[in-house]
């Protein structure tokens with residue numbers, strides 16, 4: 001094998017490795033975000049049940065922050081963005097109502113937030129059923 005050919009193969013292998021690494025990293029980051037999201041949603045419910053407005057506000061703000069991260073927003077499918085917006089808006093409303101110590105307002109917005117969880121996951125499952133296994137189908141179609 002010529003030297004040039006060896007170099008070409010080496011470069012291609014490195015590029016492929018970098019691309020795979022990037023993909024795996026993005027997936028791991030997304031997974032971590034999803035777990036953090038669940039934890040803050042649980043803290044939120046705890047705060048609501050106990051009427052602890054500072055706890056409600058901080059969890060809601062944390063959820064808003066998560067929904068604005070690059071990894072969360074990396075998914076460009078229009079319906080995903082719609083559910084994502086619903087999620088962010090609900091979390092913002094919760095924080096606002098918590099600041100006003102309005103427990104009914106918090107509870108209503110919490111319901112909207114939960115609806116957005118269910119609807120986005122339902123959407124992800126539908127996409128997966130239609131295009132074969134893995135969230136990657138949705139992600140790939142979105143790129």
Ligand code: HEC
Nearest residue numbers: 034035037038041080083084087113116117120121124135
């Ligand atoms: C805009 C879309 C969207 C919204 C809204 C959303 N999720 Fe998710 N969620 C995802 C995606 C994407 C995944 C990971 C991909 C998959 O389905 O495998 C996921 C995965 C999860 C997982 C599984 C994590 C794991 O270990 O694999 C949990 C738990 C979860 N979400 C909880 C929630 C909760 C709780 C809410 C609402 C407070 C919520 N999600 C709202 C998109 C969303």
